[in-house]
Amino acid sequence: MRQTKRKCPQCKHEVDEISSAVDTGKIVAPNPGDITMCLYCGLLEQFTDTTLDRRVLSGDDINALPPKLREQLAWYEIARLQALKNRSQGA
Ligand SMILES: [Zn+2]
Numbered sequence: 001m002r003q004t005k006r007k008c009p010q011c012k013h014e015v016d017e018i019s020s021a022v023d024t025g026k027i028v029a030p031n032p033g034d035i036t037m038c039l040y041c042g043l044l045e046q047f048t049d050t051t052l053d054r055r056v057l058s059g060d061d062i063n064a065l066p067p068k069l070r071e072q073l074a075w076y077e078i079a080r081l082q083a084l085k086n087r088s089q090g091a
Contacts, residue, residue: 001027003052010056011041018052021076035065035073042077
């Protein structure tokens with residue numbers, strides 16, 4: 001899903017697209033409450049409404065997420081770090 005270009009509030013990389021972690025083959029708009037991760041720095045944000053506004057999740061916010069979701073986010077973080085490592089090694 002394309003969005004207006006915006007900079008990650010943490011790493012300042014410019015991003016212009018949102019992808020679902022679950023490949024359904026369909027373009028899916030995020031719902032309020034959905035979590036998004038910056039693939040450059042791992043920053044977690046939560047969509048606050050249907051206009052793609054979002055807020056940065058604090059450590060307390062993350063700790064308050066359901067355990068299964070925290071586990072899923074941890075796996076995404078591991079995959080993100082592995083992809084960055086592979087990229088830096090030219091794999
Ligand atoms: Zn970032």
